[in-house]
Amino acid sequence: xxxxxxxxxxxxxxxxxxxxxxxxxxxxxxxxxxxxxxxxxxxxxxxxxxxxxxxxxxxxxxxxxxxxxxxxxxxxxxxxxxxxxxxxxxxxxxxxxxxxxxxxxxxxxxxxxxxxxxxxxxxxxxxxxxxxxxxxxxxxxxxxxxxxxxxxxxxxxxxxxxxxxxxxxxxxxxxxxxxxxxxxxxxxxxxxxxxxxxxxxxxxxxxxxxxxxxxxxxxxxxxxxxxxxxxxxxxxxxxxxxxxxxxxxxxxxxxxxxxxxxxxxxxxxxxxxxxxxxxxxxxxxxxxxxxxxxxxxxxxxxxxxxxx
Amino acid sequence: xxxxxxxxxxxxxxxxxxxxxxxxxxxxxxxxxxxxxxxxxxxxxxxxxxxxxxxxxxxxxxxxxxxxxxxxxxxxxxxxxxxxxxxxxxxxxxxxxxxxxxxxxxxxxxxxxxxxxxxxxxxxxxxxxxxxxxxxxxxxxxxxxxxxxxxxxxxxxxxxxxxxxxxxxxxxxxxxxxxxxxxxxxxxxxxxxxxxxxxxxxxxxxxxxxxxxxxxxxxxxxxxxxxxxxxxxxxxxxxxxxxxxxxxxxxxxxxx
Ligand SMILES: Cc1cc2nc3c(=O)[nH]c(=O)nc-3n(C[C@H](O)[C@H](O)[C@H](O)COP(=O)(O)OP(=O)(O)OC[C@H]3O[C@@H](n4cnc5c(N)ncnc54)[C@H](O)[C@@H]3O)c2cc1C
Numbered sequence: 001x002x003x004x005x006x007x008x009x010x011x012x013x014x015x016x017x018x019x020x021x022x023x024x025x026x027x028x029x030x031x032x033x034x035x036x037x038x039x040x041x042x043x044x045x046x047x048x049x050x051x052x053x054x055x056x057x058x059x060x061x062x063x064x065x066x067x068x069x070x071x072x073x074x075x076x077x078x079x080x081x082x083x084x085x086x087x088x089x090x091x092x093x094x095x096x097x098x099x100x101x102x103x104x105x106x107x108x109x110x111x112x113x114x115x116x117x118x119x120x121x122x123x124x125x126x127x128x129x130x131x132x133x134x135x136x137x138x139x140x141x142x143x144x145x146x147x148x149x150x151x152x153x154x155x156x157x158x159x160x161x162x163x164x165x166x167x168x169x170x171x172x173x174x175x176x177x178x179x180x181x182x183x184x185x186x187x188x189x190x191x192x193x194x195x196x197x198x199x200x201x202x203x204x205x206x207x208x209x210x211x212x213x214x215x216x217x218x219x220x221x222x223x224x225x226x227x228x229x230x231x232x233x234x235x236x237x238x239x240x241x242x243x244x245x246x247x248x249x250x251x252x253x254x255x256x257x258x259x260x261x262x263x264x265x266x267x268x269x270x271x272x273x274x275x276x277x278x279x280x281x282x283x284x285x286x287x288x289x290x291x292x293x294x295x296x297x298x299x300x301x302x303x304x305x306x307x308x
Numbered sequence: 309x310x311x312x313x314x315x316x317x318x319x320x321x322x323x324x325x326x327x328x329x330x331x332x333x334x335x336x337x338x339x340x341x342x343x344x345x346x347x348x349x350x351x352x353x354x355x356x357x358x359x360x361x362x363x364x365x366x367x368x369x370x371x372x373x374x375x376x377x378x379x380x381x382x383x384x385x386x387x388x389x390x391x392x393x394x395x396x397x398x399x400x401x402x403x404x405x406x407x408x409x410x411x412x413x414x415x416x417x418x419x420x421x422x423x424x425x426x427x428x429x430x431x432x433x434x435x436x437x438x439x440x441x442x443x444x445x446x447x448x449x450x451x452x453x454x455x456x457x458x459x460x461x462x463x464x465x466x467x468x469x470x471x472x473x474x475x476x477x478x479x480x481x482x483x484x485x486x487x488x489x490x491x492x493x494x495x496x497x498x499x500x501x502x503x504x505x506x507x508x509x510x511x512x513x514x515x516x517x518x519x520x521x522x523x524x525x526x527x528x529x530x531x532x533x534x535x536x537x538x539x540x541x542x543x544x545x546x547x548x549x550x551x552x553x554x555x556x557x558x559x560x561x562x563x564x
Contacts, residue, residue: 085470096441101527125321130527130528
């Protein structure tokens, strides 16, 4: 039976990581920075290994410490990490430190003779299924791949503390500041989404999109160019292979052409509505209900009808 | 400054055909420089332009795709002074670890370097590992998500853009950095640059030449399959007259 470890640079990601770990069977050891173990136990950890907190350290500096813990408790072992930007840096560094195979952005993970995980390739055109052959497997889990287990505050377990092992080469962090134009919205969990693409001519016109979203009690989403090229909406709102993969009941795509890289993020929605002025837009191949028309005319009319 | 910009040639996604059994047919797909590696090459070129006596080497390892002369010319027209390609059947569908090991050996053969720049992930596998593995294999500082690079004396200062934070980091050289897609806007090569590209040196090695070992891959790819298409109703109405919008909204109400 493999030893299962979980680690995240974001506390909010532990519940789903612990659920992924539980699906692999066996005892689950949560590596946490600091001394707060209760949350990890309540979501299914059987052991918590506390790593000494120190604000001046970078998350990546913990790699030798984690590697030492994993090595000391033996193989086979699986390390599940949240697929955040730092998580991926930690995963690759562990890959070398532990001579382990690494798979990023896993949408599923299975045990057995080697750990097998799936992730999107070719911009979402296909899913790659890979198996780790090395004694240790390091997998970063995409957000939303697993439902957290029900929280149970009564659960307890063993607490272990690990000594910090300094990294051989270290990078100096001169400054850390909050990112501008970022938000904590999680449209991956939204039930309804109104999503806007480059059919929008100006940032001010977002008002009509927000109106429709509010009439539908929906979150606002978008295509990558609206968030990354235009910077009209926060990065957290763009849907697609490199953005958020939604699981909504309703996805309303406005002025979005429907490129595969976008649609792999939207396809998880139960019902897709689309408005596009080009009747040949690929989005209509992926939609349940489509209207060929101008969003500047259709969107305000839809809002008015829904408010009636 | 001695800079190495790593890139991968990938099949043009638009030319990929999904077969009936959901496998992909890449035969008709022309090779192109992976989108986000253009940012790595541009970052290297911009940095070199700002530092006197700099040199940029473009480096790629892979299979037959690297024999493509148009793609070779394309990379050299984007600023690098020389191209190094490691072409070997053993690297034909190499996964990140084998790729990074070959790159590390190739860097050793090229000689000294100050900074190696990689993209955020390739357009085909998008594994987002190679640069990080490369730095770790070379035992030098390595960091991902770099959105700005400023050269200093024996170091670079970089900005790293994370989900909710920006870190400003001082990275001693030699080092490896993986840059984001929005660090720069890659320039379209000028006619002059395209003509000059033909005269730049190209060095081709095999895995044996660089002394890399390719055995013992820790990960194997089992399959690459297009997902089964979700069954959609595809009720499409043409025209945005009031009654058509009203009918559209009626369908919408039914799922609320
Ligand atoms: C590796 C890689 C990863 C990527 N990841 C993502 C990703 O995660 N998410 C993502 O979204 N993209 C991603 N992209 C980009 C993607 O390929 C497309 O470029 C992008 O999705 C297009 O956005 P769009 O549909 O808003 O714009 P466009 O393709 O420009 O489409 C705009 C649409 O609006 C319609 N339109 C214009 N005016 C109106 C009007 N007045 N009324 C109605 N319709 C109108 C047009 O007919 C057109 O269909 C990625 C690309 C690459 C290479």
